[in-house]
Amino acid sequence: MIELRFDDFREQKYEDKGFCLYVIKNGLDDILYIGISTMDVWKRWFGWGGHMTWDGNVIFGESYIGTKIENHLPDSLNWVIQLWTLSDCIEFCRKEMPDITSEITIREVEPIMIRKLSPALNRIHNLTPGKDTSQSSQKERELEKKADKAYRDIFDKK
Numbered sequence: 593m594i595e596l597r598f599d600d601f602r603e604q605k606y607e608d609k610g611f612c613l614y615v616i617k618n619g620l621d622d623i624l625y626i627g628i629s630t631m632d633v634w635k636r637w638f639g640w641g642g643h644m645t646w647d648g649n650v651i652f653g654e655s656y657i658g659t660k661i662e663n664h665l666p667d668s669l670n671w672v673i674q675l676w677t678l679s680d681c682i683e684f685c686r687k688e689m690p691d692i693t694s695e696i697t698i699r700e701v702e703p704i705m706i707r708k709l710s711p712a713l714n715r716i717h718n719l720t721p722g723k724d725t726s727q728s729s730q731k732e733r734e735l736e737k738k739a740d741k742a743y744r745d746i747f748d749k750k
Contacts (some may be wrong), residue, residue, distance in 0.1 A: 593675065593676045593680040594606060594609075594611075594670075594675050594677075595672055595673070595674045595675075596660065596672070597669065597670055597672065597673075598616075598661065598668060598669055598670070598671045598672070598673050599670070601634070601637075601668035601673045601675075602638065602669075602678065602739070604634055604737055605692075606675070608632070608633075608634070609675045609677060610631065610677050610678070610679075610745045611629075611633045611675035611676060611677055611678075611681075611703070612629055612632050612676070612677065613626065613627070613629075613630075613633075613675075613678075613698060613702060613705060614626070614627055614629075614636075614637075614673055614675055614676070614703055614724045615632065615673070615674040615676070615705075615709065616657060616661075616669040616671065616672070616673055616685070616711075617671060617672040617673075617674070617686075618664075618668075618671050618724065618726045619667060619668075619670060619671055619674075620675065620725050620726055620737040622712060622722060622723060622724050622725055622726065623640055623709050623710065623711045623722055624657065624660065624685045624711055624712050624713050624724055625657040625703075625711050625712075626658075626702065626705055626706050626709060626711045626714055627643075627702075627712060628656070628698045628699065630698065630699070633675055633712065639660075641654070642654060642658075642734075643654065643655045643657055643658035644658040644661065644662065648669050651665065654691055654718075656713055657713055660713070662731075663729045663732050663735075664726065664729045666746070673745070677693060677695075681698065681701045681702075681704075681705055682696065682701060684705070684708070684710065685701060687706065687726040688704050688707075688708070689701075689704065696717075702717070703716075703717035706718050707719065709722075710722040712724040
């Protein structure tokens with residue numbers, strides 16, 4: 593497992609050693625999200641249909657975690673991403689997986705990782721989601737005001 597700043601990950605400043613699972617932590621060390629890729633973790637984030645569109649000019653979150661990172665820029669560039677290999681995950685989950693076979697896949701390990709680490713934003717397989725204690729960003733506050741106004745416009749008519 594390696595741990596690096598999100599910006600270093602985005603700029604591919606690491607050697608890919610067959611990583612297949614990622615853990616995103618905010619600047620307060622809260623675990624926000626766990627995800628997998630069966631091909632390439634970087635492409636899962638920035639490739640076609642990934643979490644984010646980021647071409648040097650355009651920055652757009654395409655998923656909940658991608659939007660969270662977009663909304664917290666530039667601070668989120670210093671958030672942490674951990675990259676795990678299947679072997680790393682199996683070792684971390686050894687107690688929960690006593691009958692490990694050589695044919696186990698990352699899809700089978702991901703739910704166990706989610707249950708063990710309790711990320712705030714994963715809902716499936718997560719019986720006790722953790723907390724996201726990061727303050728709302730200016731962008732999130734503006735979106736919330738728009739949503740509140742739309743709600744009032746629809747439901748508070750007299």
